[in-house]
Amino acid sequence: MYLAMGRFEPRWLSLLLFAVAVLRALGTRERLWIWSAVGTGVLAMVALLGNEALPLKxxxxxxxxxxxxxxxxxxxxxxxxxxxxxxxxxxxxxxxxxxxxxxxxxxxxxxxxxxxxxxxxxxxxxxxxxxxxxxxxxxxxxxxxxxxxxxxxxxxxxxxxxxx
Known part of the structure; x- marks a missing residue:
């Protein structure tokens, strides 16, 4: 992540994080992990929209x-x-x-x-x-x-x- 943060805009890294969130949500039935995926998705979307690294961090x-x-x-x-x-x-x-x-x-x-x-x-x-x-x-x-x-x-x- 550290190496990528210096080379790619946060919005592109957020797409990877969002993909992880979607895969997590699709791969589980437990509510806790679904909410975790939702939280991850929110962080990724905020990073994507604002092109900021903080949500990724x-x-x-x-x-x-x-x-x-x-x-x-x-x-x-x-x-x-x-x-x-x-x-x-x-x-x-x-x-x-x-x-x-x-x-x-x-x-x-x-x-x-x-x-x-x-x-x-x-x-x-x-x-x-x-x-x-x-x-x-x-x-x-x-x-x-x-x-x-x-x-x-x-x-x-x-x-x-x-x-x-």
């Missing part, structure tokens, strides 16, 4: 907001997102694992709040280079660190409960 903040809502809703209406993912590997999760997956879902919610806030701040107040560095690299490194840390903790929790 707001996309990572939108993604974090949607993921936050998705994870929060799963906390209110279990099973949580993380429990659903865990059940793909082990359909018969023991009770301690369900408690653990709930806690991991809460941690990811915190991550989405922090990451989304930083994505928003870099879009609104940072240079294009800073925005691209954070949203194109650092955010992914932080996600990887969180995942690696969770994997390490999960192994210890399983071992403490006699599951290897």
């Amino acid at each position: 707001l996309y990572p903040a939108l993604v974090n907001a949607v993921l936050l809502v998705f994870f929060l809703v799963s906390l209110r209406h279990p099973p949580t997102v993380v429990e659903r993912l865990a059940r793909l590997q082990d359909p018969q999760l023991p009770p301690f694992a369900i408690v653990y997956t709930r806690r991991v879902t809460q941690v990811w919610c915190g991550f989405f709040v922090l990451n989304g806030s930083l994505a928003l701040a870099t879009a609104l107040w940072a240079s294009d280079a800073t925005w691209a560095l954070y949203n194109g690299l650092l955010a992914y490194l932080l996600m990887g660190l969180l995942h690696a840390g969770e994997w390490t903790v999960r192994r210890r929790v399983k071992a403490a409960h006699g599951h290897v």
Whole structure:
């Protein structure tokens, strides 16, 4: 995106973002993802009409907001997102694992709040280079660190409960 922003007008990049929104809307039946596609479409249309890069730069903040809502809703209406993912590997999760997956879902919610806030701040107040560095690299490194840390903790929790 950073390289493209310097070479193409935002209106042309917005067409790509709009295409992603349409494909997302067509490829799902879940309301949350449909609303996400609508939000993406709105950002793309604003960028297209105003030929401004800011709406395109707001996309990572939108993604974090949607993921936050998705994870929060799963906390209110279990099973949580993380429990659903865990059940793909082990359909018969023991009770301690369900408690653990709930806690991991809460941690990811915190991550989405922090990451989304930083994505928003870099879009609104940072240079294009800073925005691209954070949203194109650092955010992914932080996600990887969180995942690696969770994997390490999960192994210890399983071992403490006699599951290897």
